[in-house]
Amino acid sequence: MPGENLPGVYHAKDIVYHYYLLPPFSQRRFVIGRNVIVVGAGNVMMDLAHYLVHEKKVDEVTAVVRRGPADVKFTRKEMENVVGNLDLKALDAEFERVAPHMQAVGQDVVAAKNAFLEAFPKASERVSDTRLRFEFLASPVRILGSWTTGVSALKIEDNHLVTVDGSVKAQGSGITRQIEADTIIFAIGDTVDKDFCMPIYGDAYVVVKEPRFPVNDISYEAFDVDANCPMEKVFLAGWARQASTGLVGVARKDGENAAQAVQQYLQTQPPMMDNENVYLKFADWLQDIHPLAVTKRWLARLEAAEQAEAQIRHLEYFKFATNDEMLRAMGL
Numbered sequence: 001m002p003g004e005n006l007p008g009v010y011h012a013k014d015i016v017y018h019y020y021l022l023p024p025f026s027q028r029r030f031v032i033g034r035n036v037i038v039v040g041a042g043n044v045m046m047d048l049a050h051y052l053v054h055e056k057k058v059d060e061v062t063a064v065v066r067r068g069p070a071d072v073k074f075t076r077k078e079m080e081n082v083v084g085n086l087d088l089k090a091l092d093a094e095f096e097r098v099a100p101h102m103q104a105v106g107q108d109v110v111a112a113k114n115a116f117l118e119a120f121p122k123a124s125e126r127v128s129d130t131r132l133r134f135e136f137l138a139s140p141v142r143i144l145g146s147w148t149t150g151v152s153a154l155k156i157e158d159n160h161l162v163t164v165d166g167s168v169k170a171q172g173s174g175i176t177r178q179i180e181a182d183t184i185i186f187a188i189g190d191t192v193d194k195d196f197c198m199p200i201y202g203d204a205y206v207v208v209k210e211p212r213f214p215v216n217d218i219s220y221e222a223f224d225v226d227a228n229c230p231m232e233k234v235f236l237a238g239w240a241r242q243a244s245t246g247l248v249g250v251a252r253k254d255g256e257n258a259a260q261a262v263q264q265y266l267q268t269q270p271p272m273m274d275n276e277n278v279y280l281k282f283a284d285w286l287q288d289i290h291p292l293a294v295t296k297r298w299l300a301r302l303e304a305a306e307q308a309e310a311q312i313r314h315l316e317y318f319k320f321a322t323n324d325e326m327l328r329a330m331g332l
């Protein structure tokens with residue numbers, strides 16, 4: 001999108017990793033202004049809104065949503081964290097503006113509004129004057145600003161709602177307008193790491209269409225599009241297979257399934273000739289290529305060190321924010 005590299009435009013993942021103290025994002029500087037747009041309507045948008053309202057205490061957070069209020073994907077639980085800062089006047093006006101579009105595709109305006117408001121009984125304590133508002137039926141088309149002053153506004157195209165094959169989609173109206181902002185965060189999607197130089201289609205690496213080693217009908221084998229055959233010995237798991245899909249636990253389960261696929265593959269291979277001290281040989285090899293490879297045993301030490309630090313500081317939990325501190329805490 002034009003303007004996406006301007007100072008003040010961020011990808012949700014980088015900021016989320018930053019405030020959850022994941023190196024190297026934890027050490028990067030993110031300049032967040034006072035008037036922030038977050039594009040998207042999933043739990044990640046809400047997580048960001050939570051951070052902006054509770055930690056950064058910005059003046060305004062605007063969620064820009066391409067479809068309507070009935071199509072948001074965040075849960076009530078996430079809404080509870082920020083509902084106390086919801087600008088109710090703005091919400092009423094926005095519902096009034098988009099109601100005809102919702103009715104045109106048979107959506108229930110009252111039920112959609114109630115879904116927003118039902119978070120109120122369990123609202124978190126209000127700790128800032130941040131205004132949280134929504135702009136529905138709006139698709140970003142351009143980011144305005146300059147290299148010296150950063151972002152100044154998001155240009156959006158107003159959408160209609162249409163039904164395609166039974167599901168509600170956003171359709172551009174051709175009418176555009178601008179929403180002022182000094183920071184724009186996209187919480188809409190992710191792509192796999194391009195640095196691995198593996199074939200990518202859309203946001204994911206290409207996998208074999210008819211897998212030789214499927215697990216739950218899922219293909220974990222990488223596909224070489226140039227040679228038109230499976231990429232021997234390359235399997236894709238978790239967020240390397242589907243970028244940022246689901247929470248950590250989902251990616252972990254996917255990793256376990258991929259390990260099963262690898263095991264199926266290994267069973268098709270001839271037995272190892274030299275299998276004595278395999279583990280020690282592997283550990284030596286790992287030491288050669290990466291002297292600071294961290295094992296599960298070391299992680300337990302890190303956990304203990306972080307718990308001790310939390311106790312000293314009278315905190316619920318504590319996390320070291322840099323690799324150096326973590327390695328020191330593990331005695332490495």
Ligand SMILES: NC(=O)c1ccc[n+]([C@@H]2O[C@H](COP(=O)([O-])OP(=O)(O)OC[C@H]3O[C@@H](n4cnc5c(N)ncnc54)[C@H](OP(=O)(O)O)[C@@H]3O)[C@@H](O)[C@H]2O)c1
Nearest residue numbers: 012013016040041042043044066073187188189190244246
């Ligand atoms: N999962 C994690 O643990 C995690 C952690 C940190 C960061 N993230 C990042 O945050 C992103 C969002 O995660 P999520 O769980 O909130 O996803 P989600 O529930 O799927 O929500 C994505 C939102 O983005 C909207 N969207 C998608 N494509 C769009 C486009 N081209 N233009 C405008 N809006 C668009 C979707 O609208 P529609 O409903 O109309 O499609 C939806 O409202 C992830 O892809 C990832 O990059 C994820």
